Amino acid sequence: MDERLLKISEAAEILGVSIDTLRRWDESGKLTAIKKEGGTHRYYWEKDIEIFASDLFKFASDWIKEGAEFPGTFYCPTSAVFQARLVKMERMIMEKPGFEKLYSLIVLVAGEIGDNSFAHNLGKWPDTPGIFFGYDIQKGTIVLADRGLGILETLRRVRPDLSTHVKAVEVAFTEFISGRAPEKRGNGLKLVREVVLTQPIDLFFVSGDAEVYLKGANKSFQVTRGPNVIRGCMAKINF
Amino acid sequence: MKLKLEKFGTTLMSRELGSEAFKAFQPTLLELYPSDELEIDFSGVLTLSSSWADEFLSPLLEKLAERLVLLPSDNLSVQATLKILQEANKRPFKFRFTPLDIANDLTG
Numbered sequence: 511m512d513e514r515l516l517k518i519s520e521a522a523e524i525l526g527v528s529i530d531t532l533r534r535w536d537e538s539g540k541l542t543a544i545k546k547e548g549g550t551h552r553y554y555w556e557k558d559i560e561i562f563a564s565d566l567f568k569f570a571s572d573w574i575k576e577g578a579e580f581p582g583t584f585y586c587p588t589s590a591v592f593q594a595r596l597v598k599m600e601r602m603i604m605e606k607p608g609f610e611k612l613y614s615l616i617v618l619v620a621g622e623i624g625d626n627s628f629a630h631n632l633g634k635w636p637d638t639p640g641i642f643f644g645y646d647i648q649k650g651t652i653v654l655a656d657r658g659l660g661i662l663e664t665l666r667r668v669r670p671d672l673s674t675h676v677k678a679v680e681v682a683f684t685e686f687i688s689g690r691a692p693e694k695r696g697n698g699l700k701l702v703r704e705v706v707l708t709q710p711i712d713l714f715f716v717s718g719d720a721e722v723y724l725k726g727a728n729k730s731f732q733v734t735r736g737p738n739v740i741r742g743c744m745a746k747i748n749f
Numbered sequence: 750m751k752l753k754l755e756k757f758g759t760t761l762m763s764r765e766l767g768s769e770a771f772k773a774f775q776p777t778l779l780e781l782y783p784s785d786e787l788e789i790d791f792s793g794v795l796t797l798s799s800s801w802a803d804e805f806l807s808p809l810l811e812k813l814a815e816r817l818v819l820l821p822s823d824n825l826s827v828q829a830t831l832k833i834l835q836e837a838n839k840r841p842f843k844f845r846f847t848p849l850d851i852a853n854d855l856t857g
Contacts, residue, residue, distance in 0.1 A: 611825055618797075618830070622762075625800050686836075697803060700836075
């Protein structure tokens, strides 16, 4: 068994968080460290760090629900950082057997959702700017999230009649309107819907208490009301 | 005049960069003769989003109308993006079919 024990500084570097954060996570039980007999130094099994870092959806949902810290490797503070990481992901999907053509649609769906977060919250981020963007190409999972205004508040600026998250998300995915009118915008999520409905790509999208779940062979577009109200937007793409 | 879109990058994603590309292209566009067509070549582009294309191709279509000609592409994101833009703009793009496309069509 090739199990490697990592020092706290090594684990911190892999996860992109500070040593203090790891100490705090150890004390709270979020990520428990190993202490050698009689010692005070914290160590981590490399495999445990990998498993911890793989729960992308939990990191994203804990962040938008409670503002919980997550590994900095998943954080894109600006659109430029997001673009650079998207290109890196594009190369990885292109090399995945069977995805030689489909890769561009997967990148398109992730790119439009992420770009939407930046375009609609520019200069208006309520607290933390930027998005969570994590992916596991082997498992075929991409997770995006933002702590922005969310679809309802964004669209209300141009459609004051919108009263529920469900209606707002429905409009965002089906009508050509933009939260940044009079600029001509607002085709990104329509394209996402069209691509996901016709391709072997699954999508779970949440904003407020509105949920869109497009999964399996016979997908049909429907917005439903979920159990929780979340900040901003969160999306999980599977392929 | 032919424009290879990959000159602006191979992953054309954000609105911001689409708008920048359109501005950067203005001096070149001035060189286009009134009788000339502008051919858009998508080869080399890996991913084209509707956000980027809406900032670049939509204003070109408005400006050039029939003189904007798109070359065919087998890239799925290019095809999906052009389809949604035509719906959004309620106006079709003009496509150029190469002799090879016509031959493929004839032979099925």
